[in-house]
Amino acid sequence: VEEFPPSGSNGVTLRCRSRVKSSCPIQSKDYALPNSSWSQGMMDLYSRFLEMCKDGTWKRIPSYSNSVDHIPGKAFWESLKLMSEKERKDTRLFPRNMDTEGVGFEYAMFLNPSEKRMVCLFQPGPYLEGPSGFAHGGSTATIIDSTIGSCATFVAGRVMTANLSINYRNPIPLGSVVLVDSKVDQVEGRKVFLSCHVRSIDGQTLHAEATALFIRLDSTKSLQQQMSCQ
Numbered sequence: 001v002e003e004f005p006p007s008g009s010n011g012v013t014l015r016c017r018s019r020v021k022s023s024c025p026i027q028s029k030d031y032a033l034p035n036s037s038w039s040q041g042m043m044d045l046y047s048r049f050l051e052m053c054k055d056g057t058w059k060r061i062p063s064y065s066n067s068v069d070h071i072p073g074k075a076f077w078e079s080l081k082l083m084s085e086k087e088r089k090d091t092r093l094f095p096r097n098m099d100t101e102g103v104g105f106e107y108a109m110f111l112n113p114s115e116k117r118m119v120c121l122f123q124p125g126p127y128l129e130g131p132s133g134f135a136h137g138g139s140t141a142t143i144i145d146s147t148i149g150s151c152a153t154f155v156a157g158r159v160m161t162a163n164l165s166i167n168y169r170n171p172i173p174l175g176s177v178v179l180v181d182s183k184v185d186q187v188e189g190r191k192v193f194l195s196c197h198v199r200s201i202d203g204q205t206l207h208a209e210a211t212a213l214f215i216r217l218d219s220t221k222s223l224q225q226q227m228s229c230q
């Protein structure tokens with residue numbers, strides 16, 4: 001599956017099946033690109049990580065409105081048989097379920113393959129409120145689960161969350177920018193153990209820390225292996 005124009009252009013990536021010259025590109029919007037709702041802090045952090053992608057240490061991870069749209073190559077097309085085009089249109093990845101920019105989850109992920117590490121730049125919008133002016137604990141759990149889940153997926157293939165344990169240390173102000181920093185600590189057979197910290201962008205405030213257990217669903221190759229054989 002080739003993506004063009006490069007997803008860093010106008011946020012819409014045409015995904016065409018290059019090998020069989022499909023004439024029906026699946027149009028997927030990449031939500032992990034800057035938009036007018038991003039604060040200067042979010043833009044600065046994003047630019048910093050884009051810079052670190054130049055030598056290949058980090059990779060920016062595109063983000064679409066459906067899980068299946070993230071699976072490149074054969075698996076992607078096979079998964080389509082599981083869901084009709086209509087069903088896919090009727091479902092949305094939870095953190096991508098708001099159409100108005102800036103009101104919900106504004107985020108972008110970057111992967112460091114050699115460190116088995118996924119970070120997520122997260123700017124919670126006003127519709128994620130829990131305590132007045134601060135992010136709901138469930139929204140923090142969602143962005144942690146998504147970041148850790150994406151990390152586990154890249155390292156170990158298709159996984160499901162079996163356990164997620166979070167300690168909330170300091171509330172996250174709505175509209176602020178935090179860095180969700182996750183890594184794979186250990187893989188034991190089907191069990192993938194991960195940990196994660198959520199910090200303010202200046203690193204001074206620890207908002208939350210988590211551990212998780214994900215279970216591999218089958219012996220598929222990791223997404224990273226699938227991507228590398230594209």
Ligand SMILES: CCCCCCCCCCCCCC(=O)SCCNC(=O)CCNC(=O)[C@H](O)C(C)(C)COP(=O)(O)OP(=O)(O)OC[C@H]1O[C@@H](n2cnc3c(N)ncnc32)[C@H](O)[C@@H]1OP(=O)(O)O
Nearest residue numbers: 061067070145146149150153160161162163190191213215
């Ligand atoms: C950008 C990157 C691309 C990604 C796409 C974008 C979206 C992705 C991001 C979004 C990501 C979002 C992700 C989501 O939100 S996933 C949605 C939330 N999670 C679920 O709904 C999972 C529900 N549970 C299950 O399906 C099953 O229980 C699973 C599959 C997890 C295991 O059932 P299965 O029958 O298959 O296996 P098993 O029961 O033999 O267990 C196997 C082993 O594991 C041990 N064990 C099991 N559970 C626990 C536990 N709680 N604590 C400690 N240990 C536990 C168990 O003792 C055994 O150990 P052992 O006896 O072998 O030693």
